[in-house]
Amino acid sequence: MAASGQDVPATSAAARAPQGRPAALPPELQWTTRSQVAEGSAAWTYLTRERALSPAIVAAATQADVLREGPQGSAWFAHRDGDDRVTGIEMRGPSYRGFSADGSKSLFRLQLGREAPTRLAVTKAPIDAMSLAVLEGMRKDTLYVAAAGMGPGTIAALEQELKEMAKRPGTVLVAATGSDPAGHGYERPRTWPCSAPFRRAAARTGTMR
Numbered sequence: 001m002a003a004s005g006q007d008v009p010a011t012s013a014a015a016r017a018p019q020g021r022p023a024a025l026p027p028e029l030q031w032t033t034r035s036q037v038a039e040g041s042a043a044w045t046y047l048t049r050e051r052a053l054s055p056a057i058v059a060a061a062t063q064a065d066v067l068r069e070g071p072q073g074s075a076w077f078a079h080r081d082g083d084d085r086v087t088g089i090e091m092r093g094p095s096y097r098g099f100s101a102d103g104s105k106s107l108f109r110l111q112l113g114r115e116a117p118t119r120l121a122v123t124k125a126p127i128d129a130m131s132l133a134v135l136e137g138m139r140k141d142t143l144y145v146a147a148a149g150m151g152p153g154t155i156a157a158l159e160q161e162l163k164e165m166a167k168r169p170g171t172v173l174v175a176a177t178g179s180d181p182a183g184h185g186y187e188r189p190r191t192w193p194c195s196a197p198f199r200r201a202a203a204r205t206g207t208m209r
Contacts, residue, residue: 027079027103028086034068034076037061042073046094047127057130057138066110066126072096077126079106079148082160090126090148105148107157113140120165121174122147122158132176142174 025033037043037058047053061067070076074093078086088103099105108126110133111117119142123129129144136142143161147154165171 024102027088027100030089030100030103031068031076031078031086034070036065037067037069037075041069043067043069043075046073046092047075050094051127053127053130054134057134060112060133060138061110061130064110064112066108077108077146079103079108081106081157087153090146092125092127099148104153105151106153107161108146108148110144112138112142112144115140116168117141117143118165118168118170119143119172119174120145120161121176123176124148128176 035041037047039055039059044055044058047058048055058067066078066080068076068078070091070093072093074091074096077090077092079088079090081087086103087106089100090108091098091100108129110126110129112133119139121129121132121136121142121144123132123144123146125148126146129146133139133142133144143165145158145161147158162173
């Protein structure tokens with residue numbers, strides 16, 4: 001999707017909204033109002049300094065158009081459906097987190113390679129997905145996704161991804177979660193129709209076990 005390259009004007013409703021929260025526009029239109037993240041921008045600084053993400057993964061997510069500059073130093077992460085349409089926007093900033101009010105949760109998807117992935121790595125949040133990608137050396141065979149909850153839209157999106165990937169030889173499903181009750185809730189729900197080998201990424205080291 002092409003970016004407009006322009007932030008919402010200061011007089012707009014989006015600028016008057018609470019920190020990080022966009023105006024009541026369809027998510028796909030909200031997305032186009034925001035500029036891409038650039039080195040030295042407020043979102044770049046938040047992600048690389050406060051969240052300790054590498055500049056390389058921030059640049060890669062920007063190039064993949066799953067990351068945009070939000071208002072007041074926040075970062076916006078796109079949730080897309082199977083047709084690559086933005087269905088909702090997950091927002092994170094130094095003092096704000098939220099989800100676009102008129103959007104629906106699907107999956108944040110980050111693919112760093114050009115070939116069809118044979119490995120699906122599921123995390124809780126977009127920053128977790130980007131962190132795992134860095135820990136694993138930014139693998140080209142992996143689709144990194146963030147679920148942002150296990151609602152119906154997210155489950156349906158995961159099911160679709162798994163069905164498509166199961167057609168490819170050597171497909172592996174990976175869950176990377178925190179070592180707490182909330183994190184354990186993401187460990188291969190019984191509703192996922194997957195016969196692929198399953199691995200869990202260690203919470204602190206990023207190694208496989």
